[in-house]
Amino acid sequence: MKVFNTLTRIKEELKPLHEGEFRIYVCGPTVYNFIHIGNARPVCVFDTLRRYLMYLGNEVKFVSNITDIDDKLIKRAGEEGVSMQEVARKYEAEFIKDCDGLNVLAPTVRPRATEHIQQILSIVADLIQSGHAYVAKNGDVYFRVKSDKDYGKLCHLNLEDLESGNRELRHQMDDDLKEDPADFAVWKAAKPGEPYWDSPYGKGRPGWHIECSAMARTHLGNTIDIHAGGEDLIFPHHENEIAQSECANGCTFANYWMHNGFLNIDNHKMSKSANNFFTVRELSEVYGYEPIRYFMLTGHYRSPLNYTAELLADCKTSLQRLYTCRDNLDFALENAHGANEELKKKAVEAKEKFCAAMDDDLNTPAALGALFDFVREINTLSADSSRETLEQVAQVFDELTGVLGILYNRKKEEIPQEILDLVEQRTQAKKAKDWAKADAIRAQLTEKGYVVEDTPKGPKVSLAK
């Protein structure tokens, strides 16, 4: 599998540090509110990456953090009149609920920043000792950016460019806490009323970037395979993580950096600060969760994706085609007595095309194309295929949709006898050419939430979608 590495800006063959095992760290949300669908993009995309790597036979250690200490959390706690921790726990639970709805596999570890203070302080101490960080007069601790000759290697900007583009910030630097305007806090001295932890530098709390460095190191070791997140994290978040981690650990922090493009609304970045966002929760209540996940897969993960309600509705229809195909497969299986084995070949082709797409930097739109080609073959050939063929085809179909994490809402409930009786009555009415009665029974079934469809092999009953 090849993957575009932000660090080198080329697609590279993805090779783990340890054969057959991937260690992945994906930056999780700051839990101060419900997540919006922009936040859901990396969650869905990198869950799909995880699923594919597992499908390929790898073990995947997947760590995704919860940022539960941050300025926005403190602000929100003030607004809601509760503690920061209460806010954080509340929205963490809501976030997990959304993840479950989106069929996102639970991370191997879901660490919280506030539960890694000691590890954070340990890195801070290392950095100070090696001269990469210094304590300011107010108790802040800053990373000395000029001490890291590699600084800027991820965002591909040099310090001068970063600073020259940043005139406003320079003017704001009216205090003399920092040696250099580009230096960033790894530890912040507590202001009155803020949550704090004791440290050798006084009461304070961790800077944002250091949390991820500490949690990645704690749960995945000094060098990880893949570090991922939204492209807006490239600078400063990930650049700073690299600086801290590599200066503290003396080795490469992450071999591959993957970043997803933005989810836009009216072609502009969706963000809480711009107040132009939809929460996953509110959309799930209208369309369900699954079309949201599917929507994330309709575009390449590195391209911008523009959200509209129409698109989400279209996604729901597309999913319907997939569900219908899968149901038809089951129906064909129940009535299998054909001998055609051509579909076996089609299943192999579908799998190959699907994997070729996924191997090429997680090209999910192309993978979906392969899936839908397969759907057409199934719909055309399943009726007279052999049982063995259909079983293999169903397995491949489930594997591929499973990799994408879709089609997880199949209802396999038994059809109640009462319904089956009605269907039988309709069949009799049809035999007697009593169309009025047959249609009345069909209407009755619809009312009860079931759909009858007539096929050459008899009536097919299913739950209405």
Add this chain to the structure above:
RNA sequence: GGUGCCGUAGCCAAGCGGUAAGGCAACGGUCUGCAAAACCGUUAUGCACCAGUUCAAAUCUGGUCGGCACCUCCA
């Protein structure tokens, strides 16, 4: 100002040197008592525009126009 990305049918979106996948929508047809689902067919001689390279370009080069992002909290 610096650094990147993008512009493919009504909508979404692959393709990234060899003659335009797929989904949604629309229209016609087959099947059906009628439906539904499905299947078949139609819908871009053309991929923002202009030059150039090449036997061959949506794909490479240069330019023009338009859009977006990062350099500040952000997935």
